[in-house]
Amino acid sequence: MDLIQPQPTVESGLIPRPYPQRxxxxxxxxxxxxxxxxxxxLQNKYPGIIAESLEVVQLIDSHTTKLRVRVGFNAVGKAAGFPDRLCLKSNWSGGFDDVDICAIEARFYHFLADEMKVPTATCRYADWDDDGRGQGLIILDDLEALGGQFGNSAQHAGVDAVYTALGGLAKLHGSLWDSPLIAQDAAPWLQTSMRTPVDSDQVRIMWxxxxxxxxxPNFRAIAPKHYLEEPRRVEWAFDRLGDYERAFDAPYCVILGDCHxxxxxxxxxxERLWLDWQLVRRGxxxxxxxxxxxxxxxxxERRQNQRDMLAFYRKELIATGASGVIELDAIxxxxxxxxxxxxxxxxxxMDHWGQIGLPMNERFFAAGExxxxxALLLGE
Structure with missing residues (x-):
């Protein structure tokens, strides 16, 4: 058993664990x-709870691991409302141990999930280590019991469903719009969009x-010729996007960060339930x-509807009470x-991570052209 050694906390950029007795x-x-x-x-949060049995139902490995389990709980667990199907998420994939995405997601569920005005997964336990390695754990109710379906990048949602999703996204962003709860001093764990290496160095990390x-060859067939001739253009353009965002002055809100x-x-x-808060940001x-x-x-669909959809989103965001929202032309x-x-x-x-990339690349390459x-970002 590896034991936790005492570590400095916020003063060194680390955040105290929620259950220091662990x-x-x-x-x-x-x-x-x-x-x-x-x-x-679980006894760190629920004294007296006992998992009397545990059976692995499914292992899903991508950037991080989702482990679906069936658990038999004692009377304390049942009284606490635990279902018999749970999903545990942590960094058990054998990679990505140089980023803190699992700790960030655990902190979101511990500190902010209850403040959101949109559905999020029910989290029974969220915790992280403060040894500087970025490990975190969340224990969620298994969503399959809700009777819906998981989204996937390859799904054809249709225009009406995207409008519905944008209404939910406006509520997500309006939940803590310009709120003191997400200010740097109140939430030192919450990183600012494009002001953290996991954002600003994403291209280099994923090179x-x-x-x-x-x-x-299938990817090359849809990629712009100028990108294929100089692949580093994506790095240079993304760096300029970071510069653009850091120079911008507008209210902050909580963003999902990896919103697909x-x-x-x-x-x-x-209605959409918003998942995967590993890149949650103040942004x-x-x-x-x-x-x-x-x-x-x-x-x-995007070419025909994008301007109207941006206007719809802006209206819905303002309806949440958000003030200081920029005009449509600025959006x-x-x-x-x-x-x-x-x-x-x-x-x-990588498709084996669970999301099919080719249609997404085609859509974003087309939008870029x-x-x-x-040209906007590179000053061409």
């Missing part, structure tokens, strides 16, 4: 998830996968808005530039 480190392999381990872990996609259909769950009502909404819209619409200029966020994200996607995104 003496053992969180596991780094899913095989360590057993009924005795789950009992010890080896970008190179893999450049070897794929694959990070949603569609409830039977058609401006255009990152989420552009990424979701362009990824969820076909190229023709349009943000939208044209934030296309690059989607380009750099999908050129690094339609809106002159590369």
């Amino acid at each position: 003496a053992e480190l969180l596991p780094w392999t899913w095989q360590e998830v057993t009924a005795p381990w789950l009992t010890r872990t 080896r996968w970008i190179l893999k996609n450049l070897e794929d 259909q694959g990070n949603t769950y569609i409830l039977p009502s058609g 401006r909404p255009w990152r989420d808005l552009t990424y979701f819209m362009i990824g969820a619409l076909t190229i023709e 349009w200029e943000q939208y044209r530039r934030w296309v690059m966020y989607g380009i750099q994200a999908w050129v690094a996607n 339609d809106h002159g995104t590369w």
Whole structure:
């Protein structure tokens, strides 16, 4: 058993753990998830709870691991409302141990999830280590019990469903719009969009996968010629997007950060439940808005509806009580530039992570050419 050693906290950029009585480190392999381990872990929050049995239902490995389990709880667990199906999420994939995305997601569920005015997954336990390695853990109710379906990048949502999603996205961003709860001093754990290495260095972090996609003839067939001739253009343009965002002055809100259909769950009502808060940020909404819209619409749907959809989103955001929202023409200029966020994200996607990248690359490449995104950012 690896024991936690005392560590400095916020003063050194680390955040105190929510359950300081926990003496053992969180596991780094899913095989360590057993009924005795789950009992010890949950007892930090639920004294007397016992996991009497634990059966693995499904293992899903991508950037991080989702482990679906069936658990038999004692009377304390049942009284606390625990279902018998849970989903545990942590960094058990054997990679990505140089970023803090799992700790960030655990902090979101611990500190902010209850403040959001949109559906999020029910989280029974959120925790992280403060040893500087960025490990975190969340224990969620298994969403399949809700009777809906998981979103996927390859789904054809249709224009009406995207309008519905944009209404939900406006509520997400309006939940803590310009709120003191997300100010730096109140939430030192919440990183600011494009002011943290996981954002600003995303292209460099993911470069080896970008190179893999450049070897794929199907990818090369849809990529712009100027990008194929100089692949580093995506790095240079993304750096300029970061400069543009850091120089911008507007109210902050909470953004999902990785806002595509694959990070949603569609409830039977058609409303989206927003998932995967590993890149949650204090940011401006255009990152989420552009990424979701362009990824969820076909190229023709986007061309025919984008301006009206941006206007609809703005109206819905203001309806949440958000003040100081920029005008539609200014949103349009943000939208044209934030296309690059989607380009750099999908050129690094590996299909075996769970989301099919080729149609997304095609949509974002087309948007980049339609809106002159590369030239805008690179000053050409």
